[in-house]
Amino acid sequence: MHPALWVSKTGLSAQDTKMATISNNLANVNTTGFKRDRAMFQDLLYQINRQPGGLNGQNAELPSGLQLGTGVRVVGTTKEFSQGNLEVTEQPLDLAIDGRGFMQILMPDGQIAYTRDGQFQLNADGDVVTPGGYALEPNINVPENATNITIGKDGTVTAVTDDQAAPVNLGQITLVNFVNPQGLQAIGGNLFKATNASGDPAEGEPGLAGLGSLEQGMVEASNVEVVEELVNMITTQRAYEMNSKVVSATDQMLQFITNNIG
Structure with a gap:
């Protein structure tokens, strides 16, 4: 040739x-x-x-x-x-990460996947899950009689229940970061999984150790x-x-x- x-x-x-x-x-x-x-x-x-x-x-x-x-x-x-634009949705379970980090998702096989997509919903058991039905990790369970769900910038989840005058702590959402996020493997469904190239996940509280803060009622748009x-x-x-x-x-x-x- x-x-x-x-x-x-x-x-x-x-x-x-x-x-x-x-x-x-x-x-x-x-x-x-x-x-x-x-x-x-x-x-x-x-x-x-x-x-x-x-x-x-x-x-x-x-x-x-x-x-x-x-x-x-x-x-x-x-x-x-790079950071995408933060869009206001006013939905209490919508979360956006303002800065670095990923939310953890528990997959059916027991492995942890990672995402920047904060469009969360409740399943029949009251667990916070992705649109695909995968649970947020650590698990957050919202009681049936809970109202006024509040998620702080540090990931603290509270809600008001009928039998409690003061807000009840429902759990803590943590974020993880990687030395080399470009080494993550995209698996579809807005999810990534760790590889040898990405390094091990470093977990921490939102807003600390270089991790971004959580913004309730907002989602991060595509960049x-x-x-x-x-x-x-x-x-x-x-x-x-x-x-x-x-x-x-x-x-x-x-x-x-x-x-x-x-």
Whole structure:
């Protein structure tokens, strides 16, 4: 295969992957707690035909050499955990994290997942759960006769009950943080799980040790910037078109040689 065809093929593949990443960002522009993805590229190995610094004679040294690149690849995608806008919902069980940290969710298999999505509800047992039915960890149970649920910035949950004049403490919501949040594995449902790359979770009280505070009656919107994604989409489309033109131009060169030699 002609080298230019192979190089442009890698370019087409890389831009196609970037477009898929942009598409996913735009699809989740209204997903609560969503963090945008960014594709990262690396150039491939080089064919060294003349070594830089090699001797071209007894006292002559090559200043640059001859190195031919073999293309590009997508080396990974990374989540950008910048703060999304806080939107007021006035729902007592809606929570937003103002700052760093994740809320803990107990999965059916007993493992802990992590989320920035604070859209919580009550199940039939009075437990605070996600829209998918997974319980908040540590578990918060709200009595049937509870009213005026209050969640403090430090995660303290209280409520007024019919048989108690003073508010009753229902529990404490804690947050966790990671040394490398970009190392978390997204598992869908606005959830992440820890990996060796993310490090172990460090649990603490909201507002302390670098953790953000909790804001009741608010949710964190997606941090996707639509205008930025549209600009990225246009530049990606142009890069794809340019790589396809390389394929077309190389094909015309090969066709010229085929038709005029022989």
